[in-house]
Amino acid sequence: MNEGRTKKNNVEYSHPQLNGDGESGLPDEWHLLPSLALPDGVHNCQKDTIFFLLPSREEPGKSIFGISCYRQIDAKELLNKSDDVTRASVQKAVCVLSRIPLFGPLKAKLEVITQAYFEQKDFSKVDVLAQMYTNLCDIFDENLTGEYFSSLAHHEISIQDLFIRFRHRALLLFKLFLLERKVLFIAPTGLRLGETILAIVSMFPKLLEEGLYYATIGVNINERKKRETAKDEIVIEEDIGVELSRKDPLKDKDSCGFPLSLFTQGSSFDPYLSIQSMDLIPKTRSCILGATNALFAMKKDLFDVVVKIEDDGSLVHNHIEFNDQALERVVALTTADLRFADFVLKKVEEQMKASNSEFDGSDEWIRLQMKNYLLGLVATSRSDLQTAVPHFGIAFVNEWRRTKNHRIWVSNKHEDLTSVAPGHMFSEQMGVYDVYLRFEHAVNGVEGASKVIGTVNTAGKNLGNSIGETGSRVKAKFTNWWNRKAAAQGTEEVEQAEEPSTD
Template sequence: MHPILNVVVVSFHHKRGCEVEYSHPKLNGTGEAGLPDEWHLLPSLALPDGVHNCQKDTIFFLLPSKEEPGKCVFGISCYRQIDSKELLNKSDDVTRASVQKAVCVLSRIPLFGPLKAKLEVITQAYFEQKDFSKVDVLAQMYTNLCDIFDENLTGEYFSNLAHHEISIQELFVRFRHRALLLFKLFLLERKVLFIAPTGLRLGETMLAIVSMFPKLLEEGLYYATIGVNTNDKTKAVNKEKKSSDIVIEEDVGVQMTRDDPLKEKDSCGFPLSLFTQGCSFDPYLSIQSMDYISKTQSCVVGATNALFAVKKDLFDVIVKIEDDGSLVHNHIEFVNDSALERVLALTSADLRFADFVLKKVEEQMKASTSEFDGSDEWIRLQMKNYLLGLVATSRSDLQAAVPHFGVAFVNEWRRTKNHKIWVANKHEDLASVPPGHMFSEQMGVYDVYLRFEHAVNGVEGASKVIGTVNTAGKNLGTSIGETGSRVKAKFTNWWNRKNPAAQEGIEQAEEPQSE
């Protein structure tokens, strides 16, 4: 079957709300404008919440498949707003000062990055006509997309295509060491909300995290959307499992493997079964979908509507991406489970690994040549090696190695569905992976600096720790001589670069106190 399904135009009507205005090929469902029942959320997903408050946006989303029950299809929406006075041909429905529309492409396979650039260009051309009755450009786009993306997209070519324009580098630059924390968070199958001012920022962040897991983006999201993870079948299976009187861990893994829809794995066991059997992933949800969240076992969802963040009882973690126009602030808030923050605390070995990746990324981004080290593909290779070392350590239960990943984290991960499925199966290349952390070594003074940087980056209002930093630096200088002073000086210089306005406060904190 051809991967491209439809090109759809969704508009906002001041009385009827979001509605499908045009589709090519024509939709043949029972809903308005031929909308299938499975896609009833399409209009609300295509247009961002609060459409009047933004001029343009790009949204990545998932929908249940209307052809293959239990699976999903992938959508990308390009939204624009135009002043109604600029229109050359106004319909009778245009009664407001502005018109809001979105052009969407629906596909059977995840092509978020490759479709984004093409869709943005065509949407701009569609709006520049200033006559929305002229849809030839949209029909032509569908034909062109069908020519470009044919049914033979497989193997390494498809993998590279799926990761196109999904930047893990930007993820590390924005979240720094906490990018690894988010990676580990996904493994624990908790309820996580990402909230950002725009759908584009949201989708880029969430898909970048997914793309760090081997083969997950291109092969592991076909059963992910919340629309197929809250059905009666899933509930019945879960109820049956909970009613068992005697549970043997190995049997649970075997049973989960039998029920797992992701049957095709490589010789290492990838892609992981992170988003199946009641565990959902949606890079964007509208406010109309909020009721689904309580019906899932776990979920990773994105939203731009602030009402999601108010419903803290629905989530374990809320990741806030705030943009003030010049700086992007990212905050990870643990709600309803204070122990989870301790479980996910990065170890010294984790911080060394994250710092190693971050430095390579920064060096590669500054370099004039496109070197492999520090590139997105290089990062994915490092994360694969990290993940293989983690599962090998978990399986071996080597007491010397487990603490480098975090004892509490490994124990928590062992309880998840994805871990039980992974270790319940025999994977040819997994048996040869040695247990242990790539950056397990004796703790040194540099680890103290890393811990400080990680703490400051992860705390809102981090300038409050400056006094503590200086006190710690002085104590280090007293106890281990000049090395401690260098650590303090290095941290102070780093903080000044991050926040020049804090310089005055630092100097005051360093002034000697009268006895």
Template sequence: MASSVGVEGAPEDKSVLHVVVVGFHHKKGCQIEYAYPPLLEGQPPDSHDLPDEWKYLPFLALPDGAHNFEEDFIYFHLPGRGGSKKTVYGVSCYRQIDAKDLINREADMTRETVQKSVCVLSHLPLFGLIKAKLELCTVAYFGERDFSKVTILKELHDNLSGLLCSDLIDGPQVFIGLSARDLVLRFKHKLLVIFKLLLLERRVLFYSSPVGRLSTTLLSLLSLFPGVIQQGLSESVSHKIGTQISTELILSDFGIDTEEYLEVQLSAVSGSTPEVEKMEVEEAENELKALSSSENGLTPRSSDGENVGDTGGMIESDVTPKSSPILSPSPFPTDEFGFPLAVFTKFGFPLAIFTKGSVCHPYLALQHHELLQDVNIRSFLVGATNILFKQRRHLTDVIVDIEEDKIEIYDAELRKQLHLHTADLRFADFLVKHVVEERDDIFLDGTGWEGGDEWVRSQFCLYLLSLLSTTENGAQETNYHDFNAQFVEAYKTTHNYRLWKATLHDGIDAMHTGHPFMGQYSAADIKLRLSHVMQNTERGKRLGTAVAKTGQAVNSAVQQTGKAVGGALNQAKSAMSNWWANLNQDWKAPEGE
């Protein structure tokens, strides 16, 4: 088959490749039950055979742990076929139904419930749009209570083929279901840490359950990078197939002896190191001194390192950066949602983050775990729902636990590179305030787009442009400090930056050089810094716990003292009343006589 054909019999420009049904067999596990058109040329639609490139498809469409949920969905990536490097984008919706409710129950359906998924494979990254159509079809397919009725699946294929076209990826439809606003609400200030982490092309694992939330979070995160969803994932699962660290790697390497496991022992991971904690505390002290100096007419430079993590709340005081914050819409032409139109050609977007051995899988099946050990994979961004992936932490640089809202960074140098400087903290706090702030008719009034999904993406676009402009035009390295000089130097060694640097970009010269929130320290910065230290270092947490316990002890003591004093006063008052009553009786007796 010619390389211009990504799937046998299907040219690469075909929008919808297949509609597939995946079921769970009690003996064979997950398997293909139906495909339209057939996955292999010459095979019937109900063939269980799979192309070699898509051998993990059943485990992606019906993911690990799916039996724990009545229904859910998943976004995933597959490699191209026939030598093609083009990514195939998958969307799957799965549901359960009681076997007793089926009109046509097959003989091998031995369990009380039947679970199946309906999956669409496409060449277009229109995840949310496909999901919206697929969910309706899946409900109708299960509503038939007879899985042999596949007419609705053929109609879905034909309907989507007529609806989806490449022009849609240049419009707002590409972001349907990918909420940048939800990212800010979930990660708050940590979102900027994750954003900068992905620029560094490291080995990053996201962990969460259910899988729908996991895969949506990863793709929503990628939507913050201009053009990545539209064009930057086309080679995100393509890499050279070669020798692996262990060619005989089996599931027992993960501690699995059978299909079921009872208990997993996880070793404790220290969230911080004494060296980093000491540096963070010293930075807080230095910033306080810098504020005093600035009050005497001196303009301090931003400190070199900041802590990674949340602030534990928004800062009440307004931030007053030297330069104007990114409050207004983008300074270059935008579409109706405020997203820049010319960024692809003028600024060199999308950045080539997922190319040349850097892969992205919104969900990685446990059966595909050997990918993490492939020596040809230099970096990855993958999502997983199985806790066993977390156990193999030596294969990753960072694990982001969405459920626990925790970022575990195992490389001390990487921790320093991801420290947020004061200007970064201002930017993150600015985002959080505008997203959390309640507004009336946010999408209807003239400025209501502020705090919305496209507004958040525009802010990250401008942040990235400022960073690139600073590296390109910032002759003085002092301009790097607001972005963290260690981060900038590390970023300049990445593949995506070197590729961007090798090409001239006309628009970058017109962009602002320096951090958009650069400026003198203020009292709000000190409050922000102290909040960071208290919330995100072990020493700060211990101090905060001690203060809280002391406060509770003091309150308890005051209450006990109040009770004791109050009890004594009541007893004295009661005694005085009795004495006065007796005295009155003594006076009344003689008068009666």
């Protein structure tokens, strides 16, 4: 691992010393490092933490993993002010580059050492940085494997927080990742971006610790193009999965086929990307990207979905904006999905409220539920059981079948998949609870009450007979409930679209 501190667009110091042709030994492959370590708009915040990926210098086509801790200090506080300090404040970042994806553990260590470095108020004292390198190498072995490595990789990556912030839509984002589309996450800080995106990735079995080694958009584009030719070369549908599997760099999968090949062969993952890299986006097959620069969100033609995370200091508002309306319908949560997401959410809320250490509702417990959901999904897709597919969404399953990761997964024999029964864990007869659940999801997931009332109208018409009330009475009931909720939040009341019928 190397670590260094950056000033403006320059690397000032590194240990061990970099040996590239650029300034301070910066290699060409890492020319984006300064813009990643000191993110866009850093002068607007006192501190931030950024997670990013860079191409490996040692193994072409592979990634290395970066964590940067940025801090800002008043120039007047410095005990030893160098000649190049000409502004009222100084911004620097301490960076760690690792061959293995230990974002959470390295973040915890790096934040402590960065604070200690800044408290010296003398940036010429770099011994603390060299010592950090030695300590990190002693603590984290790059050859770590097995359950301990998995546990370590997930340390301080909170899926609980993801469900609290996004509620049922956390499952929607999970399903969206499976479809290999171009998705942009934008937030005011790099830390908020990293926490959100890595939490979603960590819900996929073994993806965080084993499935990101070929993921970065910074990997040589020509190498990507060589791996992307299968789509054009293969004509026979049945052979596509076999050919993609042959070219798939993730060869070491477990008996269930994990990790999935979500981020290989032209599908990139970058939890933070600077504005200098925007021109690379059209060259990717699909991507999951994070950014803090609002200019990314203005380039809507580059993305299928934009997830905006707005933090006003006390509340976090999340908006999922689909530029492709057909895709929005494809990933819409089914009734069974909503039941499952609600089950997980309630367990999380119960555990966090009780502040206990029970397994149910924990991050590890959520990962187990998501694994079971994923196994049921692939078994259903593979068997094409007509009574089971609709519970996951017919359009969603059909769309997923066309992706690279699905074709690779089902084209290989994984011994433990043969015992997985098709079907959704929460498929059952529809009832009153489902109407309330879908209504709550609609309120949290859309802008404007008109769409909410449209959901209510549909629910009322479809479910009136099954729940023993006319559709109009159901509609009136929910409209009144929404008006009370809106009034309590200080928002404008929604007028009922129709008067209750006397049927």
